[in-house]
Amino acid sequence: MPEPTPLALPEGHPFGPHNLPYGVFSPGDAPRRVGVRLGDHVLDAGALAAELGSPHTALLTGPTLNPLLAAGRPVWSEVRAALTTWVTDPAHQAAVERHAHPLAEVSLHLPFEVGDxxxxxxxxxxxxxxxxxxxxxxxxxxxxxxxxxxxxxxxxxxxxxxxxxxxxxxxxxxxxxxxxxxxxxxxxxxxxxxxxxxxxxxxxxxxxxxxxxxxxxxxxxxxxxxxxxxxxxxxxxxxxxxxxxxxxxxxxxxxxxxxxxxxxxxxxxxxxxxxxxxxxxxxxxxxxxxxxxxxxxxxxxxxxxxxxxxxxxxxxxxxxxxxxxxxxxxxxxxxxxxxxxxxxxxxxxxxxxxxxxxxxxxxxxxxxxxxxxxxxxxxxxxxxxxxxxxxxxxxxxxxxxxxxxx
Amino acid sequence: MPEPTPLALPEGHPFGPHNLPYGVFSPGDAPRRVGVRLGDHVLDAGALAAELGSPHTALLTGPTLNPLLAAGRPVWSEVRAALTTWVTDPAHQAAVERHAHPLAEVSLHLPFEVGDxxxxxxxxxxxxxxxxxxxxxxxxxxxxxxxxxxxxxxxxxxxxxxxxxxxxxxxxxxxxxxxxxxxxxxxxxxxxxxxxxxxxxxxxxxxxxxxxxxxxxxxxxxxxxxxxxxxxxxxxxxxxxxxxxxxxxxxxxxxxxxxxxxxxxxxxxxxxxxxxxxxxxxxxxxxxxxxxxxxxxxxxxxxxxxxxxxxxxxxxxxxxxxxxxxxxxxxxxxxxxxxxxxxxxxxxxxxxxxxxxxxxxxxxxxxxxxxxxxxxxxxxxxxxxxxxxxxxxxxxxxxxxxxxxx
Incomplete structure (x- = not known):
């Protein structure tokens, strides 16, 4: 039986692959980047998208969610579908793990620039x-x-x-x-x-x-x-x-x-x-x-x-x-x-x-x-x-x- | 008697050199830049500052007044003093005229990005x-x-x-x-x-x-x-x-x-x-x-x-x-x-x-x-x-x- 991976989640975890909320984080003093929460980890969405050749990488590089927000519903769906594939398809497991940071080790920031x-x-x-x-x-x-x-x-x-x-x-x-x-x-x-x-x-x-x-x-x-x-x-x-x-x-x-x-x-x-x-x-x-x-x-x-x-x-x-x-x-x-x-x-x-x-x-x-x-x-x-x-x-x-x- | 210059203002003009309000303009379809009103002209403040070697040129290049606003009161005074000199000292008259646009020929824009x-x-x-x-x-x-x-x-x-x-x-x-x-x-x-x-x-x-x-x-x-x-x-x-x-x-x-x-x-x-x-x-x-x-x-x-x-x-x-x-x-x-x-x-x-x-x-x-x-x-x-x-x-x-x- 294989070892559970660091990102393996218990059944029914409320931040599993069915959720995938977006935020903005920085590991240490590094610049702010877009993160996606998976369990108790934050995935560096921009870095993952770049490695996996997503056409939407530029929307996911931070320092806020605003570019993604502005992109519109069809793009929101495409990005979410891609993320879902990445975090569930074993073919991408190594890449996902390379770009995962334990939540406890990052700073979380205001995720978007507030208009009104x-x-x-x-x-x-x-x-x-x-x-x-x-x-x-x-x-x-x-x-x-x-x-x-x-x-x-x-x-x-x-x-x-x-x-x-x-x-x-x-x-x-x-x-x-x-x-x-x-x-x-x-x-x-x-x-x-x-x-x-x-x-x-x-x-x-x-x-x-x-x-x-x-x-x-x-x-x-x-x-x-x-x-x-x-x-x-x-x-x-x-x-x-x-x-x-x-x-x-x-x-x-x-x-x-x-x-x-x-x-x-x-x-x-x-x-x-x-x-x-x-x-x-x-x-x-x-x-x-x-x-x-x-x-x-x-x-x-x-x-x-x-x-x-x-x-x-x-x-x-x-x-x-x-x-x-x-x-x-x-x-x-x-x-x-x-x-x-x-x-x-x-x-x-x-x-x-x-x-x-x-x-x-x-x-x-x-x-x-x-x-x-x-x-x-x-x-x-x-x-x-x-x-x-x-x-x-x-x-x-x-x-x-x-x-x-x- | 010399010809009055295009920028010569009648006595007591309410937008004379004592006033010098700031705005944002574009000549035609050109990018937005910071302007200063003098009479019925707009001075391209960034271009003028660059030509005259002002240390504050970067605050005056647009597309909004926000960089100038953020610079603080000592800088506000320095910029205003420099502008006053430029528009009143005959030595700078040619430069000022080079960067003056008739108000009627420019578009005026929201001068600053509004916070709250x-x-x-x-x-x-x-x-x-x-x-x-x-x-x-x-x-x-x-x-x-x-x-x-x-x-x-x-x-x-x-x-x-x-x-x-x-x-x-x-x-x-x-x-x-x-x-x-x-x-x-x-x-x-x-x-x-x-x-x-x-x-x-x-x-x-x-x-x-x-x-x-x-x-x-x-x-x-x-x-x-x-x-x-x-x-x-x-x-x-x-x-x-x-x-x-x-x-x-x-x-x-x-x-x-x-x-x-x-x-x-x-x-x-x-x-x-x-x-x-x-x-x-x-x-x-x-x-x-x-x-x-x-x-x-x-x-x-x-x-x-x-x-x-x-x-x-x-x-x-x-x-x-x-x-x-x-x-x-x-x-x-x-x-x-x-x-x-x-x-x-x-x-x-x-x-x-x-x-x-x-x-x-x-x-x-x-x-x-x-x-x-x-x-x-x-x-x-x-x-x-x-x-x-x-x-x-x-x-x-x-x-x-x-x-x-x-």
């Missing part, structure tokens, strides 16, 4: 919870527009950081309703938002809307995303123009972008719509637009929530259609987040704001009681999706530790 | 007017936070376009309060916002605030900006997360970026503050942070408003301090807008929303009555500032024509 970053608010449970907490006197928790369009706003693309980057606690103004004037200091309500991010590959022209059915021609893949939020700063600043400093200090994304093709088996029908949708958003006769992604939120190694992405009211295709319906153009590298993923149950909420009901019901963790995050807390988001034959498709984790400003 | 675009809301008159129109039932027109911090939000950097670019009328959802459900179609309340934009040269580190006094180390210069706005789309979408599609379809900037050094004589003390400011915003003992910029708004050749920038409550330095006080980093090419500039008088408002009081009092123009913009309308923003010896410093115009979506 838009954050949505697509979970009905999350939006309802936030409405109850922030606007207790409003007649209904959801604003009247919520079921007619996916609400979104632009975030700061310059502070999108890769998993593993420390998050410096933001300072800012806060004012409780009874305070006579705002005070300044480090946020005392630092929170997370567990989200899924969608990465635009192919841009679009200004003045043209991207219809629902063109979603997969434009969106390359998805990542996990933590939209760090300072609730005290946000509550004081956000009326009337929306969140700004409460969010703009950091948004973490996974180091791995999972191509949509790897998630075909995870597609599901979104929840029933309570309001008739205008034609540009009406997906009642479209292919299933949801994804069955099972997310977990860990604080200091303890799982505090398991948000189910199946519960999201608005789909990624609808968010893209909304972004462009006014004629706004897309660029390669545009990123949009789903908004916090929260299910119907308490243990399915993607933010501490909800999990502790704005601090009224602190979590009891092994590391102590938590209303919001303390300095030193490490947050990890993980997710997986059901794949073919019951093999999970793993998404890259998003890890971040809160540090005080020095 | 933030839009503020810094005019008390504008914010009060909008409050009265959009929130008539609120106890006060200004929200409680307004005088404690400059309110801002992120806009879409991918749809920032240069003056002269047509603006496609956006489509979207709108719903009047009495309508049973939203309807979809082209905006019927397309508006302008006359603003001043500030262009960040030198970036900053994540986790560090940029104090008021570092403003001129980071901001390179300013431009005119038209933040096109669809009021009907905005009114329906903006609660609770702020403007999105009502603004994201286009933001026009002037082709010329005026360096701050050209506007030293235009600095003025901002209005008295009605609330004590937290230390990071307190400019009571700082150098004057306002600018005396006289703006005019033309529709189809007719001046409809003359907004005075002196009335802005918040200064550019305060907006920058606010943007970074939470630790958000800056990047070269970040752009922030002042928000609509409106004075106390009706004829000083920078938006049709205010000028027509949301359409209740249409303007009577030679081209017909106008509540909001019609297809084919051309809007031009112009501005100038007082310079030394009474010579005005001209800002680049922002021109745009509304076209229907095809």
């Amino acid at each position: 970053y838009v954050d949505f608010y697509a979970s009905e449970h999350h939006a309802s919870n936030v409405g109850r907490i922030f606007r207790p006197d409003a007649p209904t928790p959801l604003t009247p527009n919520w079921k007619h369009l996916p609400i979104g706003y632009h975030g700061r693309s310059g502070t999108v950081v890769v998993s593993g980057t420390d998050v410096v606690r933001p300072s800012g103004q806060r004012k409780a309703p009874a305070d006579p004037a705002p005070v300044f200091g480090p946020s005392v309500k630092l929170d997370i938002e567990a989200e899924v991010g969608f990465v635009v590959g192919v841009g679009s022209e200004r003045g043209r809307a991207v219809p629902l059915e063109a979603y997969r021609d434009h969106v390359f893949g998805l990542c996990l995303l933590n939209d760090w939020s300072a609730r005290d700063i946000q509550a004081w600043e956000y009326v009337p123009l929306g969140p700004f400093l409460g969010k703009s200090f950091a948004t973490s994304v996974s180091a791995w972008v999972t191509p949509l093709e790897a998630l075909e088996t995870a597609r599901v029908v979104p929840p029933a719509r309570d309001e008739a949708l205008l034609p540009y958003l009406d997906d009642s006769s479209a292919e299933p637009g949801g994804y069955d992604l099972r997310i977990s939120v860990e604080i200091n190694g303890e799982v505090v929530s398991e948000p189910p992405f199946t519960t999201m009211y608005w789909t990624a295709a609808q968010m893209l259609a909304q972004t462009t319906v006014n004629g706004a153009s897309l660029r390669t590298g545009d990123l949009y987040g789903s908004g916090t993923v929260s299910g119907a149950e308490v243990g399915q909420c993607g933010s501490l704001l909800e999990l502790t009901w704005n601090g009224e019901r602190p979590l009891e963790l092994g590391s102590g009681g938590r209303s919001f995050l303390e300095d030193g807390d490490e947050v990890v988001l993980r997710a997986w999706a059901p794949g073919a034959q019951g093999v999970p498709v793993g998404l890259g984790e998003v890890r971040g530790t809160v540090v005080p400003r020095t | 675009y933030v839009d503020f809301y810094a005019s008390e008159h504008h914010a009060s007017n909008v409050g009265r129109i959009f929130r008539p039932d609120a106890p006060t027109p200004l929200t409680p936070n307004w005088k404690h911090l400059p309110i801002g939000y992120h806009g879409r950097s991918g749809t920032v376009v240069v003056s002269g670019t047509d603006v496609v009328r956006p489509s979207g959802q709108r719903k009047a309060p009495a309508d049973p459900a939203p309807v979809f179609g082209p905006s019927v309340k397309l508006d302008i916002e006359a603003e001043v934009g500030f262009v960040v040269g030198v970036g900053s580190e994540r986790g560090r605030a940029v104090p008021l006094e570092a403003y001129r180390d980071h901001v390179f210069g300013l431009c005119l900006l038209n933040d096109w706005s669809a009021r009907d789309i905005q009114a329906w979408e903006y609660v609770p997360l702020g403007p999105f599609l009502g603004k994201s379809f286009a933001t026009s900037v002037s082709a010329w970026v005026t360096p701050l050094e050209a506007l030293e004589t235009a600095r003025v003390v901002p209005p008295a503050r009605d609330e004590a400011l937290l230390p990071y915003l307190d400019d009571s003992s700082a150098e004057p942070g306002g600018y005396d910029l006289r703006i005019s708004v033309e529709i189809n050749g007719e001046v409809v408003s003359e907004p005075p920038f002196t009335t802005m409550y918040w200064t550019a330095a305060q907006m920058l301090a606010q943007t970074t006080v939470n630790g958000a980093s800056l990047r070269t090419g970040d752009l922030y807008g002042s928000g609509t500039v409106s004075g106390a008088e009706v004829g000083q408002c920078g938006s049709l929303l205010e000028l027509t009081w949301n359409g209740e009092r249409p303007l009577e123009l030679g081209s017909g009555g106008r509540s909001f913009l019609e297809d084919g309308d051309e809007v031009v923003l112009r501005a100038w500032a007082p310079g030394a010896q009474g010579v005005p410093v001209g800002l680049g115009e922002v021109r745009g024509t509304v076209v229907p979506r095809t």
